[in-house]
Structure formats: C-alpha cells, structure tokens
Amino acid sequence: MIDTILEVDRIRKKYVIEKSFLGREKIVLDAVNDISFSIKKGECFALVGESGCGKSTTARTILKLIDADGGKVIFEDKTLFDVENKKSISNKEMCRLRKDMQIIFQDPFASLDKRMKVGQIIAEGIKKHRLIHGKDAFNIAEEYLRICGMDKEAINRYPHEFSGGQRQRIGIARALAVQPKFVVADEPVASLDVSIQAQIINLLNELKTRYLLTFLFISHDLGVVKYFCDRIAVMYLGNIVELAEKKDLFDNPMHPYTKMLLESMPVSHPKLRKQRLSIKESEMTLKDRENGCKFCNRCLYAYERCKNEIPVFKEIEGDHFIACHLYD
Ligand code: SF4
Numbered sequence: 001m002i003d004t005i006l007e008v009d010r011i012r013k014k015y016v017i018e019k020s021f022l023g024r025e026k027i028v029l030d031a032v033n034d035i036s037f038s039i040k041k042g043e044c045f046a047l048v049g050e051s052g053c054g055k056s057t058t059a060r061t062i063l064k065l066i067d068a069d070g071g072k073v074i075f076e077d078k079t080l081f082d083v084e085n086k087k088s089i090s091n092k093e094m095c096r097l098r099k100d101m102q103i104i105f106q107d108p109f110a111s112l113d114k115r116m117k118v119g120q121i122i123a124e125g126i127k128k129h130r131l132i133h134g135k136d137a138f139n140i141a142e143e144y145l146r147i148c149g150m151d152k153e154a155i156n157r158y159p160h161e162f163s164g165g166q167r168q169r170i171g172i173a174r175a176l177a178v179q180p181k182f183v184v185a186d187e188p189v190a191s192l193d194v195s196i197q198a199q200i201i202n203l204l205n206e207l208k209t210r211y212l213l214t215f216l217f218i219s220h221d222l223g224v225v226k227y228f229c230d231r232i233a234v235m236y237l238g239n240i241v242e243l244a245e246k247k248d249l250f251d252n253p254m255h256p257y258t259k260m261l262l263e264s265m266p267v268s269h270p271k272l273r274k275q276r277l278s279i280k281e282s283e284m285t286l287k288d289r290e291n292g293c294k295f296c297n298r299c300l301y302a303y304e305r306c307k308n309e310i311p312v313f314k315e316i317e318g319d320h321f322i323a324c325h326l327y328d
Contacts (some may be wrong), residue, residue, distance in 0.1 A: 005182055005214050006039040006062070012083075013054075013061050031057045033238040034071070039182075044208060044215040046225040046246075048261070049235035055218045056106075058235075059184045063101055064094055064217070075101065075182070099129035102180040106187035110169035112159040112174075118145070119155035122174045129178040144173040147210075149203060161280030165196035169203065176207060184216045189224060201228055222261050226250065234258045237294040240313060243321040254322050256299045291324070301326055 013032040018025070032054045043324060047055040061068045064080055072082040081088045089097070105111035112121055122141035126132050132140060142152045148169040168188060175183055185204065187192055189197040192324045208215060219225050224245065225232055233243040234257060242255040253259050268281065292307040294300070299306065305325050313323040 003040050004038045005041045005076060006216070007071040007072075007074040008038065008058075008062060009036050009074075010034045011036075011058065011061055011073065012069045013057050013066065014069050020302060030238045032061060032068075035235075035238075035240055036071075037233055037240065037243065039214060039216060041181075041214055042212050043231065044217055044229045046217045046219060046229035046232040047240075048219055048222055048225055048232055048234055051220055052233045054238040055235050056186055058283070059186055059218055060217055063103060064089075065103075081266060099178050100181045101184070102175040102178060102182070103184040104168075104171050104175050104188045106190050108164055108171050108191065109159075111171055112167060114159055117156055117158055118162075118170055121159070121170065122155075122177050125174060125178045140177060141173070144177040145170070147207070148173040148176075149199075163196075164192050168192060168196075168200055172200075172203065172207070172308060176211065176213075179211075180213070182214045182216070184218070186218045187220065188217075190220065197224065204228060222250075235262065239294065239323065240321075241295065241323045245319060248320055252320075254316065254320070254327065255324050256301050256326075257295050260298070293323075 004242070006327070011032055012030070012034055015029045015031050017027045017029060023046040035054075035058055035074070037045065047058060049055050050308055057066070060066045062073050062080075068081060068083055070083045072084070073080045078089060078097065080097075081086055086240050105108065112118075116124075119138050119141050122144060124136040126140050130137075130140075138155065142155050145154050146152060150166065150169050154166075154170070159170065162170065170302045172188075177195070188204070190201050192200060201224065201298075204215075207213065208228075215229075217225060222232075229246055231243065231245055232249050233240045233247075235241070242249065242258045243249050244252075249258065250262070253262055292300070292305075292309060293311050296306045303325075309325065311323040311325050311328075313321055315321050
C-alpha cells in the first residue's frame with residue numbers, strides 16, 4: 001500500500017423509501033452496493049454513470065459526510081471507518097483530516113454562502129485548517145483566487161456578483177487553499193456551459209500537476225473524464241460494472257453499459273442523451289435488480305442467465321475489471 005492514498009473496500013449504503021402514504025410499504029434501495037477500488041497518490045480516478053447510479057453517494061460515504069451501512073475506507077494509514085469491525089475515526093480526528101480531504105461541489109450557486117464575501121469564504125478554511133489568521137489568511141485567499149484565474153478584487157465581493165464559471169473557480173480556490181492531498185470533484189462542471197466546462201477542466205488539470213493532487217472525479221459524462229482522468233470506473237445502479245485505465249476503456253470497452261455510454265457521447269444535447277439512455281429504465285422490476293444483472297432490461301446481449309444470476313466483478317485482463325456473464 002506504499003503509493004495508495006485511498007482504499008475503499010466493499011462499501012455499502014442503503015436508503016429506505018416509504019412507498020405508501022402511511023409509510024407501511026417500504027422499498028430498500030441499494031444506492032451503493034459492495035463497491036471496492038483504490039486510488040494511487042497523484043492519480044485521477046473517475047466514477048462515471050447516469051444520475052442516480054450512486055456515484056455521489058459513494059463519494060460522500062468515503063468522506064464520512066454520510067454513514068456507511070457496510071465496508072471499510074482507509075485514507076493513507078488511517079481507517080476512517082470499518083463497519084463490520086465497528087471501528088470509526090473520532091469526529092475530532094476526522095475534522096483534522098478534512099484539511100487533507102476536500103470536496104468541490106457540483107452546484108457553484110448553492111455551495112457558497114451568499115451572506116459572506118468571497119475573501120471570508122476562502123479564509124474561513126485557511127484559518128481553521130492552516131491556523132493562519134488575520135490579514136495573512138486573506139493574502140493567501142487572494143493568492144489562490146489569482147491561481148484560479150480570478151482578480152484579487154473578487155475578495156471583497158459577494159458570490160451572487162459572479163457567473164457560474166467564476167463561482168466554480170471560487171469553489172476550487174476554497175478547496176485548494178487549505179492544501180489538501182485528496183480532492184473529490186463532484187460533477188464540478190455539470191451545471192456550466194460547454195465553453196466554461198473546458199476552462200474549468202483545463203484549470204483543474206493545471207492545478208493537479210502543480211500541486212500533485214489526487215482526485216476522485218465524479219461525472220455523468222465520459223467526454224469530460226476523457227480529458228482529465230487516469231482510470232475510470234463505470235457505475236450502474238449502485239455497482240461498478242467496469243473499471244480500467246482510461247485508454248483501455250475508450251479503446252476496448254467491454255461492458256454493454258459502457259458501450260452504450262460511449263455511443264451516447266456524440267449526442268450533444270443533454271436532454272436527448274438522457275432520453276436515449278433511460279429508454280428501458282421504467283421496465284425494470286425490483287426482482288430483476290435483486291436476482292440478476294441490474295442492466296438486464298436494457299442490455300442488447302442479455303440472455304436467460306442474466307435474469308437469474310448476479311454477475312461477479314472480476315479481472316478479465318491486466319487491470320481491466322468487469323461484471324458481465326459474457327466474459328465468464
Ligand atoms: Fe448484459 Fe447479461 Fe452482461 Fe448484464 S450480464 S451486461 S444483462 S450480458
């Protein structure tokens with residue numbers, strides 16, 4: 001585990017949804033179901049899949065923003081939680097670790113406090129985690145704003161005075177100003193215009209190299225992760241169905257769902273893409289999800305076994321993992 005910064009071992013998260021008005025009927029949804037992967041220092045690891053597949057829940061569980069129902073996460077040499085062995089890092093220690101584990105949120109409009117000036121927003125983390133106070137904290141905030149492509153005057157303005165792309169730059173400056181080792185970028189460009197998306201991805205690329213950062217990058221768009229990530233895990237309804245080096249995944253996609261995602265890439269309008277991918281989702285029954293491959297109802301290659309047997313996630317060839325009966 002010398003060059004591994006994060007190890008995720010069979011984490012699980014369930015949500016119970018009340019179906020009837022009085023809450024008598026309940027559905028248990030496996031938002032994250034036995035997910036395992038590790039991330040090397042300096043690597044950018046992507047979790048990709050349609051919205052609702054569990055990628056953000058995975059990230060939030062790893063960061064202990066929500067509690068896991070099972071599994072274990074180790075960051076560097078610290079066990080953040082190990083549900084089966086009833087171990088969990090103390091709140092005080094987790095608070096200290098938040099300096100090293102930062103998150104950039106999807107929505108730059110909601111993630112910044114409207115009542116605070118930009119300088120205060122960024123300096124808050126610097127004061128708390130780097131124990132630097134007064135003017136020095138604001139000087140550092142100004143420096144990170146500059147690095148993220150903003151004028152230093154931004155420090156005295158409020159978030160609502162900026163565009164979506166500029167607010168995301170402020171969010172990035174806030175995350176990086178505490179000098180983290182590991183950053184979760186949760187759909188950081190999903191709510192931005194396409195031209196602004198490219199600028200933010202370029203900025204993240206520069207910062208990754210400059211500060212030797214490790215990223216867990218979450219996206220519904222394979223086109224975005226193509227330019228940023230080293231390895232990609234494709235998620236479908238709570239499970240990783242394929243995991244490979246970026247080049248391997250794009251040159252040689254194996255799982256039918258990954259192929260479908262790649263085929264959807266040329267469709268430029270997000271609404272059209274969503275329609276195409278969701279075409280058979282409503283036909284899926286809970287029984288299908290429990291007993292067989294969750295992708296069964298949408299898969300062009302499905303056969304009888306797929307309905308009755310859950311495919312095992314396994315290595316097919318060097319560092320290329322897949323969960324599909326076609327490769328048994
Ligand atoms: Fe398709 Fe069957 Fe493979 Fe699932 S296991 S992806 S249904 S072929």
